Amino acid sequence: MTKKKYDQCLEVSQDNTKYLELSIKRSKGLLPHMEVAKAFSKLLKNDIKKNTVMLDVGCLSGHFLKTFREKNNRDFFYQGLDPFSLHINAAKNVWKHDKKSNFKVGWAQKIPFNKKKFDVAICSNVFTHIPNILNPIKELIRVTKKKIIIRTPIHNRSYRIQMVFNNKWWKYTSVKPENEFDKKGNPRSFEYYDVHSKDYFSSVIKKYHKRAKISFVKDVFFSKKMINNPKERKNIPTKVINNMQVTDLMIVPNYFVIIKL
Numbered sequence: 001m002t003k004k005k006y007d008q009c010l011e012v013s014q015d016n017t018k019y020l021e022l023s024i025k026r027s028k029g030l031l032p033h034m035e036v037a038k039a040f041s042k043l044l045k046n047d048i049k050k051n052t053v054m055l056d057v058g059c060l061s062g063h064f065l066k067t068f069r070e071k072n073n074r075d076f077f078y079q080g081l082d083p084f085s086l087h088i089n090a091a092k093n094v095w096k097h098d099k100k101s102n103f104k105v106g107w108a109q110k111i112p113f114n115k116k117k118f119d120v121a122i123c124s125n126v127f128t129h130i131p132n133i134l135n136p137i138k139e140l141i142r143v144t145k146k147k148i149i150i151r152t153p154i155h156n157r158s159y160r161i162q163m164v165f166n167n168k169w170w171k172y173t174s175v176k177p178e179n180e181f182d183k184k185g186n187p188r189s190f191e192y193y194d195v196h197s198k199d200y201f202s203s204v205i206k207k208y209h210k211r212a213k214i215s216f217v218k219d220v221f222f223s224k225k226m227i228n229n230p231k232e233r234k235n236i237p238t239k240v241i242n243n244m245q246v247t248d249l250m251i252v253p254n255y256f257v258i259i260k261l
């Protein structure tokens, strides 16, 4: 049986040491900064100050912190959040000497912090994997004072996309190829790769914060050379084709959704 929480399959990340290893290497400076982390660093240039308190939802081992400490402010406070203790334990180990960071297990759907605890909250490459974004948006708005930046695929239409796993190519599932879909035709072990329409995404933000100022900034920050870097073998690598980021056979139209509260 595939275990799920909030309709997300746990076997995507729960034991995914390969993806975590890349993040640890980045956190330790053994691999280059991620292109997206550099983009966040630029977008937050004026927001990360000495006394800033930041939340990073879906933090893996805290590789964004490495980028911010080097390119932004050395002293701001960083709180990492991730549902998987595999990730959080690794983060705690990597950052054990960093006095101004903390890591906690928790889900975007139910953020384990009090209201308005953070000046800034970021969430990168997570919303696409969450089938119901209502609570994550509500929760981010609840815990943040000033600004939220979410990086996720946005288009003028929404798409519900599921990548379906089997144990021939995905070692973290026990589902055999012949059992990929159940009797009703639903996938057993999967990860969402949803694309949200600008209109829907904005409407959800407005539902929870009428006066929020929203801007959609297309991710054109990446360098093709770095994304195609063969040294960084991911389970499912992203390539740049015709200036578009492509994961396996999916075009990923990434945007930064900037929400000023």
Ligand SMILES: C[S@@+](CC[C@H](N)C(=O)[O-])C[C@H]1O[C@@H](n2cnc3c(N)ncnc32)[C@H](O)[C@@H]1O
Residues within 6 Å of the ligand: 008, 013, 034, 036, 057, 058, 059, 060, 081, 082, 083, 084, 087, 106, 107, 108, 109, 123, 124, 125, 126, 129, 130
């Ligand atoms: C694709 S990685 C992105 C890591 C990093 N933010 C980045 O952009 O490189 C997705 C991360 O989000 C975490 N995650 C998955 N579902 C989540 C949820 N519902 N709430 C918070 N984090 C989640 C995963 O454990 C994983 O660490």
